[in-house]
Amino acid sequence: MSFNPEKWNVDLTKHRKRFFIGSGLSIVLGIVLLLTFGLNLGVDFESGSNVEIQADQTLTQEQLLDDFAAINESYTPNITLGGEQSQSATARFTVELSKDEITTIQTYFQDKYGHSPNVSTVSPLVGQELARNAILSVLIASIGIVIYIGLRFHYLYGVSAVIGLLHDAFIIIALFSLFQVEINVPFIAAVLTVVGYSINDTIVTFDRMRENINKEKEINSFEHLAQIVNKSLLQVLTRSINTVLTVLFAAVALLIFGGEAIRSFSLALVIGLIAGTYSSMFLCAQMWLVWEWKRQKKLKNKPKKTEEEYI
Amino acid sequence: MVKKGKIVLFFLIIALFASGIAYFAKPVVNDVSLGLDLQGGFEVLYEVEPMNEGDEINQDSLLATTTALNERVNTIGVSEPNIQIEGENRIRVQLAGVEDQETARDILATGAELTIRDVDDNVLLDGSDLTQNGASASVHPEKNQPIVTLTLNDADKFGEITREISERPLGENLLVIWLDFEEGDSFAEESKKQDPKYMSAASVNAPLHTRDVMIEGNFTTEETRFLAEILNAGALPVELNEIYSTSVGASLGEKAMNQTIFAGSLGVGLIFLYMVVYYRFPGIIAVITLSIYTFLVLVVFNAMNAVLTLPGIAALVLGVGMAVDANIITYERIKEEIKSGKSILSAFKVGSRRSFATIFDANITTLIAAGVMFYFGTSSVQGFAVMLIISILVSFLTAVYGSRVLLGLWVNSKFLNKRPGWFGVKRGEIDEL
Numbered sequence: 023m024s025f026n027p028e029k030w031n032v033d034l035t036k037h038r039k040r041f042f043i044g045s046g047l048s049i050v051l052g053i054v055l056l057l058t059f060g061l062n063l064g065v066d067f068e069s070g071s072n073v074e075i076q077a078d079q080t081l082t083q084e085q086l087l088d089d090f091a092a093i094n095e096s097y098t099p100n101i102t103l104g105g106e107q108s109q110s111a112t113a114r115f116t117v118e119l120s121k122d123e124i125t126t127i128q129t130y131f132q133d134k135y136g137h138s139p140n141v142s143t144v145s146p147l148v149g150q151e152l153a154r155n156a157i158l159s160v161l162i163a164s165i166g167i168v169i170y171i172g173l174r175f176h177y178l179y180g181v182s183a184v185i186g187l188l189h190d191a192f193i194i195i196a197l198f199s200l201f202q203v204e205i206n207v208p209f210i211a212a213v214l215t216v217v218g219y220s221i222n223d224t225i226v227t228f229d230r231m232r233e234n235i236n237k238e239k240e241i242n243s244f245e246h247l248a249q250i251v252n253k254s255l256l257q258v259l260t261r262s263i264n265t266v267l268t269v270l271f272a273a274v275a276l277l278i279f280g281g282e283a284i285r286s287f288s289l290a291l292v293i294g295l296i297a298g299t300y301s302s303m304f305l306c307a308q309m310w311l312v313w314e315w316k317r318q319k320k321l322k323n324k325p326k327k328t329e330e331e332y333i
Numbered sequence: 334m335v336k337k338g339k340i341v342l343f344f345l346i347i348a349l350f351a352s353g354i355a356y357f358a359k360p361v362v363n364d365v366s367l368g369l370d371l372q373g374g375f376e377v378l379y380e381v382e383p384m385n386e387g388d389e390i391n392q393d394s395l396l397a398t399t400t401a402l403n404e405r406v407n408t409i410g411v412s413e414p415n416i417q418i419e420g421e422n423r424i425r426v427q428l429a430g431v432e433d434q435e436t437a438r439d440i441l442a443t444g445a446e447l448t449i450r451d452v453d454d455n456v457l458l459d460g461s462d463l464t465q466n467g468a469s470a471s472v473h474p475e476k477n478q479p480i481v482t483l484t485l486n487d488a489d490k491f492g493e494i495t496r497e498i499s500e501r502p503l504g505e506n507l508l509v510i511w512l513d514f515e516e517g518d519s520f521a522e523e524s525k526k527q528d529p530k531y532m533s534a535a536s537v538n539a540p541l542h543t544r545d546v547m548i549e550g551n552f553t554t555e556e557t558r559f560l561a562e563i564l565n566a567g568a569l570p571v572e573l574n575e576i577y578s579t580s581v582g583a584s585l586g587e588k589a590m591n592q593t594i595f596a597g598s599l600g601v602g603l604i605f606l607y608m609v610v611y612y613r614f615p616g617i618i619a620v621i622t623l624s625i626y627t628f629l630v631l632v633v634f635n636a637m638n639a640v641l642t643l644p645g646i647a648a649l650v651l652g653v654g655m656a657v658d659a660n661i662i663t664y665e666r667i668k669e670e671i672k673s674g675k676s677i678l679s680a681f682k683v684g685s686r687r688s689f690a691t692i693f694d695a696n697i698t699t700l701i702a703a704g705v706m707f708y709f710g711t712s713s714v715q716g717f718a719v720m721l722i723i724s725i726l727v728s729f730l731t732a733v734y735g736s737r738v739l740l741g742l743w744v745n746s747k748f749l750n751k752r753p754g755w756f757g758v759k760r761g762e763i764d765e766l
Contacts, residue, residue, distance in 0.1 A: 125435055141434070142579035155709045163705040167698050174694055208644045211706070211717040215648070218702040218721070222655070222695040226662060229691040261665045268607055268661070269654035272600030276650065279599060281592035287644060 027259040034255050035248040038308035045189060045305055052196030059199045064206035064286075073099070073113040073127060076137035081111050093130050094123075118143050156210040160191060160217060167221055171228075178313050179228050186306035187220040190297040194290050208287035216294025219269070223262065224302040230254040231307065244315045251311045255303055266299040339746035343739060347621060354628050361628070364635045367429070368642030368716065369579075371590045374429040375437050378577035381422045390422050390571065397570045402426060405440050405563065415640070424573070434578075436559075442573045443563055447483075448511045449494075449546075452520050457494045457508075460567070462486055464544075468564035470557035473549065479557040481548040483564070488544045496540035507534045510548050512560075532560075590646075597650040601627075604657055612664045614755040618740045619660040619732075626656050626731040633723050644717040652724025655699070659732035663688040664756070671753050674764045681744045685737050692733060700725050 075086065083101050090097035090113065099113035119127070124141045132138040164184045171180035191213050198205060231254040241247050273295060277288035369376050381390050381398060388394070399416045406414040406428065415427040431437050449458040467484035485491050498506050509520050510532045523529035533550045552560070605623070608616040630649060634641065667684030671677065700722065707718035743749055749756075753763065 121435075121438065128435075140579075143575075143577065159705045159709040162709070163702045166701045166705065170698060170701060171694075208717075211644045211648075214702060214706045215717075215721070218699040219655075221698045221702065222658070225695040225698055226658075226691050229694060233687075257669070258665075261661050264607075264611065264661045264665075265654075265658045268604045268657045271603035271607065272597070272650045272654050275596045275600035275603065276593065279592055279596035281589040281596075284589075284593060284644070 027256045030256060032256070033248075033252055034303065035252045035308060035311060038304075038311070041304040041308055045301075048196070049189070049192060052192055052199070055196055055199045059202065061195070061199050062202045062204050064204045064209075067205065068116070069118060071115040071117070071119040071124075071141060071143045073115070073119075074140040074142075075111045075113065075131055075135065076139065077109050077111075077135035078137075079135075080109060086111055086113065089130070089134065090127075093127060156213070159214065160188070163214075163217065164188065171225070175228060175232060178310055178317065179232075182306040182309040182313065183221055183224040183228065185309065186224050186301040187217045187298075189301050189305060190216055190220045190294055193297040194294045197293050198286075198290070203286050203289060206286060208284060209290050212287045212290035212294065215291060216298055219295060220298035220301060223265070223298050224306045226261065227255065227258050227302045227307055228310070230258045231310075241318065247315055247318075248311055251307055255307060259303075262299055262303065266295055269295055335748045336746045339742045340748060343742040343746075346739065346742075350621075350625055354624070357632075358628065361631050361635060365631060366635075366638070366640050367590070368640045368645065369427050369429055371642065372429050374427065375431045375434050376425065376427045376579050377438065377441065377575055378419075379424045379426070379442070379573040380576050381424060382572045382574060388571075394570055395422075395424065398424060398573075401567055401569050402441060404567065423576075438575070438578075440559070440563065442575060443513065443569075446513055446569075447564055448514050450509045450511060450514070450520070451498060452505050452507050452509065454509075454514075454519050458485070458491070460564070462490070463564065466565045468561040470554070470561040473547070476549075478549065479552045479554045480550075481552070481557045481560050481564075483546040483548065485544045485546060488542055491544065491546070492540050492542040495537050498537045499539050503536075506537050508537050509534045510546075593646050597646060600650055601653050604653060608657065608660070611757065612660075613757045614743070614749070615660070615664045615667070615736075615740055616757075618736055618743075619657065619664075621739065622660070622731045622735040623653060623656055625735060626727055627653065629727050629731065630720075630723055633727060634720070637719070637723075639719050640716060641720075642716045645720045648717045648720035648724065652721065652728060655696075655724060656728035656732040659688075659692045659696075659728060660736055662691055663733075663736065668756055668758055671756055671758045672762050672764060677749050677753065677756075678744055678747075681740065689733065692729075696725050696729060 075081065081103060083103065086101050087098070090099055097115070099115045102112045102114070103110070119141065124143075127141065128138045164187065167187075168177065168180035168184055171177070171183060194213055194216060198209075231251055234250050234254045234257075235241070235247075238246075238250065241250070270292065273288055273291040276284060277292055280288055381395060383390055395418045399418060402416050402424070403414065406416070406426070415425075415429075417425045417427075419425050426441060428437055447460045447463065448456050450456055462485050464484045464486055469482055471480060471482050472478065473480045495508070498508060500506075507520075511518070511530070512532055514531075518530055520531065520534070523531055524534070533548045535547075535549065548560075601623075605620045608619045610616070612619065627649070630652065639645075663685060666688040667680050670680035670684045673680075675683065703718045703721040703725065707715055707722065753760065
């Protein structure tokens with residue numbers, strides 16, 4: 023098998039403005055989506071109760087609504103059917119059911135369908151805390167990453183890498199808002215994984231850029247710098263594609279065959295992996311290119327002293 | 334000259350690992366303790382509140398509570414309950430394999446604060462007057478009804494109390510036994526109800542100089558056993574408020590797990606196939622080190638007594654992907670060096686060295702992210718982070734060092750010297766120096 027992108031005559035840096043505009047637009051669109059559609063928060067994040075019903079026969083929404091009405095007239099849960107022949111269902115209550123209510127519901131369904139439903143309850147406190155922790159984690163991780171990359175590389179690499187990872191996390195959230203996929207605790211794990219993957223991918227790309235720049239004696243023009251970045255991107259392209267492909271094999275397999283419980287987890291992974299690969303090459307590297315050139319120009323305009331500080 | 338010794342050594346190492354994995358695979362896999370979502374069970378998160386006003390919730394009272402909870406869980410017969418203190422005032426209890434949620438809830442959260450009061454709700458005796466393991470379930474000798482008997486420390490004290498009560502007029506000469514008397518409860522209120530909150534109210538006609546007290550009521554045998562056990566386990570030093578609970582049926586968990594394992598194996602199988610097809614000989618080395626990696630991750634995981642959850646399995650599969658990345662970075666580098674006209678030996682050396690820095694930086698940053706996840710996350714996110722951290726560390730060992738040692742044996746044997754095709758490089762792609 024041969025695949026030699028480093029010999030391709032493509033200029034990836036030429037179209038950087040389009041990438042910036044494209045990503046900028048999708049972020050604006052994402053914000054609009056979040057403000058209008060909002061997120062479909064699972065029971066993990068909102069107060070309420072989930073009743074998971076199992077049966078040996080096919081269930082329908084009407085039938086279950088009738089069942090709940092028979093237990094208590096005020097019960098009008100939101101029902102989602104699951105399983106290949108709809109033998110399972112989740113009824114979501116926006117109120118917290120009391121112990122007695124849970125027992126009544128369990129007895130009713132045990133008698134009628136032969137399976138006692140599982141009931142989970144959550145108070146808003148726990149959900150809010152989870153969401154806050156997740157956001158806090160990403161922000162703290164970002165600061166840690168900027169510091170680490172700042173020490174090993176240069177802070178401009180760190181800043182563009184972190185913008186890339188925030189972009190990837192946001193794209194997942196925006197798409198989940200668009201398709202109204204339910205958000206649960208494993209989803210947070212997925213977003214955090216994507217953050218990890220995205221940074222991993224970006225570092226590998228940056229590492230090659232840094233190596234190629236160190237080989238050059240002097241960089242005189244923006245075109246020269248852009249050409250080096252382009253060369254580096256083409257050099258790591260095979261690796262990027264192969265890596266994302268192999269990880270996608272696993273993520274897609276989990277999405278298709280992994281079962282209901284991790285569906286939103288694996289979907290978030292698939293979206294995030296693709297976004298992560300895109301952002302490393304077309305967003306982070308290009309942002310760095312623009313900023314780095316501005317910085318070099320500033321250095322050149324200044325009196326000589328800083329000449330050796332970098333390169 | 335091909336050095337056959339190195340190749341023989343390679344096969345010896347492989348044989349060693351293969352037999353090791355074959356021998357230990359079963360016990361290692363069986364040792365993995367499965368999370369609630371995989372084997373079914375019940376999880377409750379409690380917020381701890383002081384029993385009496387002015388009491389303080391601190392590390393000591395939280396520890397005392399977990400000890401009391403542990404004893405209670407033992408009465409349900411759960412072998413390895415997971416009881417964790419979270420934050421300042423939370424306790425998370427995970428009971429794997431428990432299907433009867435209601436009993437579990439009752440056993441956990443019943444305060445079991447026993448008080449014996451008069452009709453005006455004044456405390457006469459409390460749990461501290463009970464002897465160790467002083468409660469037992471038995472049957473009333475005459476009425477043939479299930480009852481609970483209590484053994485008290487001090488017969489004289491009980492005699493004194495009963496003497497006082499027996500002197501009261503009829504209807505007020507009652508000994509009221511309460512479990513979890515709450516502020517606002519009163520005998521006067523409850524006695525009007527069909528199903529009063531107190532456990533029993535026996536009239537006392539004469540002073541009783543005995544250490545044995547009978548609690549009579551409309552109990553079933555099971556109820557009396559439950560009462561006896563919970564009284565013996567001791568009162569909780571604090572009040573537990575349930576703020577979150579979740580439960581997973583074992584069948585649901587099992588189905589989900591089989592699906593996830595199938596999906597995971599399929600994903601890993603595809604990765605293996607791709608590596609061999611794309612990278613040829615190094616690809617085979619990658620498959621070997623990845624198998625060792627998967628095995629070692631499970632060994633380390635068991636050694637840490639961690640619990641495998643669904644997100645954990647997903648993290649394991651993802652970890653395979655990251656280990657693969659380390660191999661891809663190295664092999665791509667080696668291919669590049671071969672194409673630039675270097676000999677196989679120096680291409681291998683330069684490629685391994687240059688790829689190392691890249692892999693190192695990339696893995697450290699992911700490790701930072703995983704560490705933050707572990708520090709700030711809660712149960713399932715934490716489980717995921719643990720798996721990710723183990724994955725990264727083990728992949729460093731196998732995909733970086735292991736891969737280099739194994740491939741190095743072949744390269745140093747000079748067997749591959751004239752065979753760039755084994756690396757997936759065509760002769761036409763090699764630049765002549």
